Amino acid sequence: MPNALAYLMLLLWPVISLILFRRLPLERAILWSFLAGYLLLPPVAEFDLPLVPDMDKFTIPSVVAFLLCVGLMRKKVPLLPQHPLARLLTLGFAFSVVPTVMTNSDPVIFEVLAGSEPIRYITDMLPGLRWRDLGSVMINQIIILMPFLLARRYLSSPAAQKELLLAFCIAGLAYSIPSLIEIRLSPQINISVYGFFQHDFSQTMRQGGFRPIVFLPHSLWLALFMFSAVIATTALARVATGKDKTRFAFAAGYLFVVLILCKSLASLAYGLSFVPLVALAPARLQIRIALGLAAVAITYPMLRNLGLIPIDAILAQAEAISADRAQSLGYRFENEALMLGRAAEKPWFGWGGWGRNLVRDLETGAIISIPDGHWILVFGTLGWLGYLAEMGLLTLPLVLLGIEIRRRQVSEISPFATPIALILAATMVDMMLNDTLVPVTWLCAGSILGYAERLRYPGLFEARRPLFDGAQILVPHRSARQRQRQI
Template identity: 70%
Template structure:
């Protein structure tokens, strides 16, 4: 149970966000509002307000960054991408939930039949979705997209992308201190500060030691953030000169050492595979690697639905590394199979919220399956329509950047765009196993998309010429080519 400080932190974050936007340049304010909120705010604590989504450590920073940018600083935040494919996916992401709500009006009931006589008892039920839920679901989709829209507009220049990588690296370096404390003493910091432990403590024990979690939902999320910080530091070191290159390389090495201590095989594998690519490979090879990962992430659920994924061979391969890893992977595959069978009953639009997509005991309603991968959660909740919208909106920037980079003159592509694309692509692959989709992921996707659109449309975000002659030849940036920002 979160203590009073946990809720006080959530209440205070709008004021902290306002301070950031008043004191820092716009790009840094957006970055630290989102990243610091993710790293510092309490997990699980939330404000359950009527008719709107729950306000938690993900929603509050996203909403505050958007509102402060659009309505306090009066900076335009275009609501739709310029590229037609990205624009269609954004519209589908927000409004594609409508058929899900409309086709799930019936409650799911759990009944118990008495053995002695044919009497049926209603033991519990999950409510159906109503018209009033439609507004909440759409608002939630809009909130999810806010970091994406902000990053597309303001974190898509080479200078802003360097700031993004720098923020990831500095956030990772700062988080190494509490992480090392928890590695040594056991995960206790969230208990000390917010009064509760946010997950199953047994999952924090690995290889005779502890995995850190600090204020994040799971140790796997912390390890993945450390991996992102390693790639960011490697990219900054490659682009730096002189003593800065050495300092950044040492930072990357230190972050990698902490990542090893986090004891997460997947994140460590990502770092081992992609750090040399970021540090040494040409940008076009980095983009090709990101594209390959995106294709794997998009195609895997389709192959899984048709039974073409060799799950037994993958488990056997994992067993050669570790019996514990093989058991974990096999458990995930078994849960996927059960949830896919459940999702097959409503393939196109899914089951909607309230946990209706989960496997439950037919009498008690107890949850019998645990969804791990983000893709299976989205597929079961919103069906193929929701999966295509979400995964398409996250993967499309990688394809558009690769296409734009091929057309751009050699040497003109930002050295920071490809590393961000690789971090995004690694997240897409990790989402096959874990629900690691966070505002930072959407921020990376928006940054990549915005940069790709800047290459494809050179006039994007340029101020329009004044309609009438006068002393001012150009209109101010606050009235950009895509109009004023509205919710």
């Protein structure tokens, strides 16, 4: 059970965010409100309030940052994107829960037959969804979109995107210290600070050592964050000059070592694949790779339903690398198959909340499936409508950015956009196996969408300001006269 400090931290986060918004530029305040909340607030602990979603380390920073930006700073945050398809997907994401609630008013009853007599005893029951539940579910969808909308407006300029990558770099370097402590001494920090361990301790033991978890929900979340920090630092090293280039390159190498020590095969594979891309490849190749990965992620359920995923071949390859990894992957595939069977009963709008999407024993109601991938959770809960709306919102920014990159010279494109796109694409692939969609991911998606819209609709947010001035961003200490000569 979380201790008093865990709940106190959740209560104090609005005050901490207020200080950030008072003392930092708006872009940095938004970034650190989300990043620090994600990395420092207690997992699992939450406030269960009536008629609204649970307030935890994901929802509190989103709500607080949005309200401070709109209420305290008096900044406008458009609720709908400019691109027509992005508008449609945003509305679809928010309102896809309406048919889900309307088609799930019936309770799920578990009953047992008493002997040979036709007498049935109800052993358990999951309630149906009522109209008052619709408000709570829609509020939850809107809260999920808040970091996306904030990033689209205020983290989408090239300068703000550089701030985003720099925040990943700094946060990764800072978080590496407790991570290394846990790698050496075992994951104990959350127990020491918040009084409980947030997951199954056996899952932190790998290869004769430990995987760090610190204050995140699982070790895999931490490894994926370290991968993001490595990509961000590598991108900064590529565009930096002089001593800064050496510093960022050294930091990227150090963070990559930490990523290796996190002992996550998937995140390490992302790092080995993407670091050379970010360091050496042109923007067009980077966005093509990101689009290819996004296409795999969004079509995975369709291919899985049709039996076109070579499960046996994948498990054989995993077995060649590690028997433990093959066993873990096989367990995930088995649970996916169970959940797909359940989702197939209501494919269009899903089963809704209250755990109705889980596979349970028909008599006792005991849960017999443990879903891991985010896609199967969304697919089972909201059906195809909700799944396509969510994955569409994550994929469309990459598509629009790819279109704009193809139309323009490489020199016209921010060097910070495609690394963020690769971080987003890697997370989407990881969501096939893990529930790793967090507010920071929505920040990346919103940043890419906003930047693509800036290119497509000049003057959308800032009139009479160049979309990208590489010298101004990369060499900020040049004089105004030098910049005027360059222009």
